[in-house]
Amino acid sequence: MVKLKTNKDIAVMGEGGKILAAVLDKLSAAVRPGTTTEEIDMLARELLSSYGAKPSFLGYNGFPAALCVSVNEEVVHGVPSDRVLQQGDVVKLDLGAYYKGFHTDSARTVLIGGINDAKKQKLINVTSRALELGTEAAQPGNTLGDVGHAIERYVKSEGFDVVRDLVGHGIGKNVHEEPEVLNYGKAGEGMRLEPGMVIAIEPMVVEGTWKIADGPDGFSFITKDKKLAAHFEHTVAITERGPVILTQ
Ligand code: MG
Ligand code: MG
Numbered sequence: 163m164v165k166l167k168t169n170k171d172i173a174v175m176g177e178g179g180k181i182l183a184a185v186l187d188k189l190s191a192a193v194r195p196g197t198t199t200e201e202i203d204m205l206a207r208e209l210l211s212s213y214g215a216k217p218s219f220l221g222y223n224g225f226p227a228a229l230c231v232s233v234n235e236e237v238v239h240g241v242p243s244d245r246v247l248q249q250g251d252v253v254k255l256d257l258g259a260y261y262k263g264f265h266t267d268s269a270r271t272v273l274i275g276g277i278n279d280a281k282k283q284k285l286i287n288v289t290s291r292a293l294e295l296g297t298e299a300a301q302p303g304n305t306l307g308d309v310g311h312a313i314e315r316y317v318k319s320e321g322f323d324v325v326r327d328l329v330g331h332g333i334g335k336n337v338h339e340e341p342e343v344l345n346y347g348k349a350g351e352g353m354r355l356e357p358g359m360v361i362a363i364e365p366m367v368v369e370g371t372w373k374i375a376d377g378p379d380g381f382s383f384i385t386k387d388k389k390l391a392a393h394f395e396h397t398v399a400i401t402e403r404g405p406v407i408l409t410q
Contacts, residue, residue, distance in 0.1 A: 164332060164340050166358030171264065171334065172399045172408070175360060178261030179397055179408035181213040182268050186257060186409075189229070193253050193272045196246060199231040203242035206257055218258025218265045218337050225381060230256040230269075232382055237325055237366050237374055237391040238269075240382040249276030252286070254393045258337055265337045267362045268409035269395035281369070282390060288320045289367040289392035296345070296363045297398055300405040305354050310347030313365045317345075325366040325391070327374055328383065333362045333397055357402045364395035 167175070188209055192202055206229040210217055217228030225239070232240030232254040233247070240254070247253060256269035271286045273279065292313045299312040317324050330343030341353050345365045370389035377384040385391050397408045 164359060165334055166356070167334055167360050167399070168358070172360065172401070174262045175264045175266055175334070175397065175399065176408045178215060178259050178264055179266040179268070179410070181210070181215050181261060182257060182259040182266050183410050185209040185213065185259070186255060186268055186270055189255050189257070190270055190272050193247060193255070193274060195249050195274055199233070199240070199242040199245050199247065202231055202255070203227045203229040210259055215259040215261040218260045218267065222337060228257065230254070232256070232393070234390055235384045235388040236377055237383045237385060238328060238393055240377065241379040243379070247274060249274055250278065252282055252390050252392060256393065256395065264335060265333055266397040266409050267333055267337060267395060268397060269364060269393050271392040271394060284320070285322060285367060285369055285390055286392045288317060288322055289365055290394050292317050292365040292367060293363060293394040293396060296365060297396065297405050297407060300355055300361065300363065300398055300400060302355055302357050302400050302402060302404070305350055305352045306341060306343060307347035307351030308349050309363065310344040311349045314346035317365065317367050322367050322369060323372045325368060325372050325374055328366055330362045330364040330395070333360055355400045357400055359400040360397060360408070361400070362395055362397050364393065366391060366393045
C-alpha cells in the first residue's frame with residue numbers, strides 16, 4: 163500500500179532533502195584523483211552528522227557504509243573501500259539522509275576529467291536529463307508508466323539503455339516503500355500518481371547491455387558487459403501543483 167504524506171510530512175522531507183543536497187554538493191567536490199572511496203564515505207558521515215541527520219543506508223540490509231560509491235561498470239550499491247579514484251573514472255554517489263523521522267534519497271554521477279571524456283560525459287548528461295524528463299512526467303493524474311516511458315524513450319533515442327532489474331521507489335518513514343518506480347514502461351499504464359505520494363526517481367543508464375550481475379564486494383551490481391553506467395536520483399513529492407524535487 164502506498165503511504166501518502168501530509169503537506170507537513172513533505173515539508174519535513176524537504177528540510178532533510180536540502181541537507182542531503184548540500185552534503186552531495188560537498189561530496190561531489192571531493193571526488194578527485196588520489197582520493198579513496200572510503201574517504202568520501204567518511205566525509206558523508208561527518209557532514210550528515212554536522213547537519214543533525216543520520217545515514218539511511220548504514221546497516222540497511224547489512225550495508226556497511228553511509229554512502230554507496232559505484233565506479234565505472236558498477237551501477238549502484240558499491241561499497242566504499244581503499245580503492246583510489248583515477249582520472250577518467252565515472253563515479254556514482256548515492257546517499258540517503260534520515261532527518262526528523264523521514265528518509266530522502268538522491269544520487270549523482272561525477273566524471274573525473276581525463277581521457278575519452280566525450281562519450282562518458284554524454285552518458286552522464288543523458289542520465290541527468292532522463293531524470294528531469296521523468297520528474298516532469300510525474301504530474302498528478304499521470305501514471306508511473308508515463309514516468310518510465312519518458313525516461314526510456316529519451317535514453318534510447320540517445321543510443322543508451324536503462325537497467326531493468328533495479329528501480330526507483332516510494333520513500334518516507336522507510337527508505338523503500340511502495341510503489342516501485344520503473345525506468346521503462348508504457349504511457350498511461352501503471353499506478354496513477356496522486357498528491358501526497360513521494361517517490362525516488364532514479365534512472366540507471368548504460369552504454370551497452372542493460373543486463374546486470376553481482377559485483378565482487380557482495381553488495382554492488384555491475385553491468386554484465388562491464389561497460390559504463392550512470393545514475394541520478396531525486397526524491398520527488400507529487401503535489402496538486404505538480405512534482406516538487408525535495409533533494410536539491
Ligand atoms: Mg539512492
Ligand atoms: Mg533510491
